[in-house]
Amino acid sequence: xxxxxxxxxxxxxxxxxxxxxxxxxxxxxxxxxVDNEVVARTxxxxxxxxxxWGEEYTLHLPMGFHSLSFHVxxxxxxxxxxxxxxxxxxxxxxGSQAKGLDCWLNLTRVDPDEEVQGEIHLSLELLKVPxxxxxxxxxxxARDLAPRDIxxxxxxxxxxxxxxxxxETSIIKKTRFPHWxxxxxxxLDPEELSEEGTVTVEVWDWDMVGKNDFLGKVEIPFAxxxxxxxxxxxxxxxxxxxxxxxxxxxxxxxRLKVRLVEDRILPSVYYQPLIHLLVESVISPxxxxxxxxxxxxxxxxxxxxxVAMTLVKxxxxxxxxxxxxxxxxTREVNHTTDPNTLFRSNSLSSKAMEQFMKxxxxxxxxxxxxxxxxxxxxxxxxxxxxxxxxDLNRTRRISFKGAVSxxxxxxxxxxxxxxxxxxxxxxIVGSVDQCPPVMRVAFKQLHKRVEExxxxxxxxxxKYLAISGFFFLRFFAPAILTPKxxxxxxxxxxxxxxxxxxxxxxxxQSVGNLGLQLGHxxxxxxxxxxxxxxxxxxxxxxxxxxxxxxxxxxxEVPQRAVFMPSVTVKEGYLHKHKAEGPQLLSRFAFKxxxxxxxxETLSYAKTSDWQVRxxxxxxxxxxxxxxxxxxxxxxxxxxxxxxxxxGQLHTMYIQCKNVNELNQWLSxxxxxxxxxxxxxxxxxxxxxxxxxxxxxxxxGRAVTGCSRTHSAVTLGDWSDPLDxxxxxxxxxxxxxxxxxxxxxxxxxxxxxxLSKPGPSVAARLLAVIEDLExxxxxxxxxxxxxGTSVILNL
Numbered sequence: 136x137x138x139x140x141x142x143x144x145x146x147x148x149x150x151x152x153x154x155x156x157x158x159x160x161x162x163x164x165x166x167x168x169v170d171n172e173v174v175a176r177t178x179x180x181x182x183x184x185x186x187x188w189g190e191e192y193t194l195h196l197p198m199g200f201h202s203l204s205f206h207v208x209x210x211x212x213x214x215x216x217x218x219x220x221x222x223x224x225x226x227x228x229x230g231s232q233a234k235g236l237d238c239w240l241n242l243t244r245v246d247p248d249e250e251v252q253g254e255i256h257l258s259l260e261l262l263k264v265p266x267x268x269x270x271x272x273x274x275x276x277a278r279d280l281a282p283r284d285i286x287x288x289x290x291x292x293x294x295x296x297x298x299x300x301x302x303e304t305s306i307i308k309k310t311r312f313p314h315w316x317x318x319x320x321x322x323l324d325p326e327e328l329s330e331e332g333t334v335t336v337e338v339w340d341w342d343m344v345g346k347n348d349f350l351g352k353v354e355i356p357f358a359x360x361x362x363x364x365x366x367x368x369x370x371x372x373x374x375x376x377x378x379x380x381x382x383x384x385x386x387x388x389x390r391l392k393v394r395l396v397e398d399r400i401l402p403s404v405y406y407q408p409l410i411h412l413l414v415e416s417v418i419s420p421x422x423x424x425x426x427x428x429x430x431x432x433x434x435x436x437x438x439x440x441x442v443a444m445t446l447v448k449x450x451x452x453x454x455x456x457x458x459x460x461x462x463x464x465t466r467e468v469n470h471t472t473d474p475n476t477l478f479r480s481n482s483l484s485s486k487a488m489e490q491f492m493k494x495x496x497x498x499x500x501x502x503x504x505x506x507x508x509x510x511x512x513x514x515x516x517x518x519x520x521x522x523x524x525x526d527l528n529r530t531r532r533i534s535f536k537g538a539v540s541x542x543x544x545x546x547x548x549x550x551x552x553x554x555x556x557x558x559x560x561x562x563i564v565g566s567v568d569q570c571p572p573v574m575r576v577a578f579k580q581l582h583k584r585v586e587e588x589x590x591x592x593x594x595x596x597x598k599y600l601a602i603s604g605f606f607f608l609r610f611f612a613p614a615i616l617t618p619k620x621x622x623x624x625x626x627x628x629x630x631x632x633x634x635x636x637x638x639x640x641x642x643x644q645s646v647g648n649l650g651l652q653l654g655h656x657x658x659x660x661x662x663x664x665x666x667x668x669x670x671x672x673x674x675x676x677x678x679x680x681x682x683x684x685x686x687x688x689x690x691e692v693p694q695r696a697v698f699m700p701s702v703t704v705k706e707g708y709l710h711k712h713k714a715e716g717p718q719l720l721s722r723f724a725f726k727x728x729x730x731x732x733x734x735e736t737l738s739y740a741k742t743s744d745w746q747v748r749x750x751x752x753x754x755x756x757x758x759x760x761x762x763x764x765x766x767x768x769x770x771x772x773x774x775x776x777x778x779x780x781x782g783q784l785h786t787m788y789i790q791c792k793n794v795n796e797l798n799q800w801l802s803x804x805x806x807x808x809x810x811x812x813x814x815x816x817x818x819x820x821x822x823x824x825x826x827x828x829x830x831x832x833x834x835g836r837a838v839t840g841c842s843r844t845h846s847a848v849t850l851g852d853w854s855d856p857l858d859x860x861x862x863x864x865x866x867x868x869x870x871x872x873x874x875x876x877x878x879x880x881x882x883x884x885x886x887x888x889l890s891k892p893g894p895s896v897a898a899r900l901l902a903v904i905e906d907l908e909x910x911x912x913x914x915x916x917x918x919x920x921x922g923t924s925v926i927l928n929l
Contacts, residue, residue, distance in 0.1 A: 145191035152387035171252035193851025235394030251351035260365035287765035433873035443486035607647025
């Protein structure tokens with residue numbers, strides 16, 4: 136039974152951060168670490184002590200984790216960035232909150248002795264012979280130790296301590312992956328055998344000048360050594376144990392949302408009955424209740440978005456996403472009497488349509504919006520229409536002829552907004568052929584259902600509003616408002632650009648509403664844009680008519696287009712280093728190349744329009760990992776390890792421009808290669824230079840890797856590969872929770888009326904849930920009996 140761990144976190148905002156700059160303010164950003172490995176970095180919010188980020192991430196961690204930490208930093212143009220403070224949450228603290236954490240947490244000071252990481256490989260045993268009693272400790276190796284020296288490495292040695300006895304290994308210079316293979320023995324007195332002490336193994340970084348730096352420790356109860364066979368394994372290094380001091384809010388606070396989902400996934404055969412019921416709901420819909428309607432009525436507001444995304448993925452995998460959406464939309468339309476309220480709530484159908492558009496339409500959205508979004512960011516125009524917000528001191532770029540008036544600012548702003556809005560509208564209405572066929576078919580079905588329900592002449596526009604409400608208000612407008620959250624930009628917009636995007640998003644919402652609500656709101660200062668909005672209505676309607684003018688069968692094959700080989704999952708400029716060949720200086724060894732990633736190949740060329748490309752088959756990829764900074768004296772480097780038909784390994788090193796781009800490329804390549812059969816269990820995080828590895832200092836190029844691979848650790852996003860077992864497990868948990876909430880403990884009757892479910896549907900669904908529950912219990916009992924779930928937690 137496989138284990139699936141997903142960590143959801145949202146960095147909402149900060150408050151009352153201390154000023155780190157001479158200007159009396161700070162430029163804060165957050166670094167997010169899982170077990171001391173950087174997994175995300177927020178954008179920098181310039182000159183702000185109460186920054187808003189609103190960035191959210193999903194991290195898939197099949198191997199589990201121990202802690203999640205948020206480090207708040209102050210970015211400096213010159214020198215090193217300043218540390219403001221941190222928040223550390225243990226896995227146990229996060230998991231104890233069933234609905235997750237959503238609160239303000241005070242920042243604590245960063246103590247270097249607490250910033251430990253890595254593991255150590257030990258073997259300990261108690262030797263009892265007539266001549267002497269001794270504690271023997273074999274210190275084999277360590278991996279991923281914290282870098283304590285300016286070179287990005289450490290000079291580690293190990294000390295074993297019990298009572299007043301101690302012994303030390305040799306010092307291994309300049310490595311975070313030391314191999315000692317040394318045996319240390321402590322001679323004990325007979326009376327010490329009865330003591331309930333602790334054996335401590337400490338790892339230190341040796342310094343020629345000053346005191347040594349602490350790298351971590353392991354504590355083992357002495358009683359464990361009385362058992363046989365010898366205790367051996369990898370042990371996680373722990374900090375000294377100093378309690379983190381809450382600075383009482385003096386360092387400021389963060390508002391965080393964190394949720395942990397841990398599941399044990401059964402073999403596929405156990406989920407088939409539930410999938411069959413879900414498929415039956417849309418293949419053979421009835422007026423009575425179905426598995427889908429029961430799920431729709433019992434899911435909570437908090438879980439609705441997750442349920443919607445999960446269902447979209449399930450039906451995408453079954454090739455039934457259009458019938459699924461049609462089923463939910465038909466129910467929503469038939470239960471709506473006032474056309475003005477149609478799809479205005481966050482119902483399951485509305486959420487499902489939102490998640491569906493993100494799952495299959497993100498590449499399309501990028502193609503349509505990215506050029507104009509880039510233009511807005513590059514030009515950084517000062518634009519403002521609200522008389523109460525016009526700041527004449529910020530208008531220097533408008534005129535160099537002296538002071539300007541508010542009227543001139545408004546005229547200039549209207550001109551620029553009209554230009555941007557025209558570009559956006561023209562790009563959208565000209566994108567019929569670019570829109571994924573499956574989206575067009577889904578909208579065609581929606582148009583049909585609305586037209587059937589609201590056929591009166593006075594409701595002529597309702598069929599357009601239903602589509603444009605999703606297309607403009609829930610898809611394009613949010614992407615314009617926050618481009619970074621839709622991966623249109625790497626950084627958040629500055630204050631000036633952010634205001635421009637807000638005004639454009641408001642205008643595009645009015646376009647999506649076909650201009651029907653113009654002049655009725657409080658923002659009358661938007662009136663200068665009303666003419667261009669009203670002029671665009673006819674072209675928008677024409678676009679929607681063309682959008683749904685598609686053969687129904689055309690959408691059947693491309694429903695999984697986002698996962699098809701011909702689609703580029705990710706592309707962009709990176710810097711490539713060739714592992715083989717002459718050794719160049721690091722700054723000359725990396726060459727700029729344009730990369731494309733599909734589910735079949737990772738290819739690159741000199742430029743995006745270069746005709747000759749070099750390609751690596753994805754099926755040959757056996758590891759995609761980070762590279763230590765000291766390997767090339769360069770940051771944000773990753774390695775793609777491939778294996779040829781002769782079994783030879785080849786490594787390509789690639790440098791990204793920042794840590795977020797690094798994580799995105801790591802995640803994307805891991806996703807498309809996740810089902811490869813020859814994935815490596817270990818790798819070298821360094822480079823092989825001058826006859827040895829820079830990480831562990833071993834000589835052989837083919838020697839076994841010194842660190843574990845992370846092939847299944849990925850960031851969750853729209854390009855996640857489908858996993859029917861994981862997705863069905865999520866739906867099972869939702870149904871199980873609903874039954875526990877609403878049904879009697881003996882399972883005889885249900886207290887909630889679920890649209891008068893027929894006995895066959897309710898009985899079959901209950902039977903499926905009970906079978907899955909029993910299967911989980913059986914597998915868990917089997918694991919315990921086999922000893923696979925017994926974990927030594929020292």
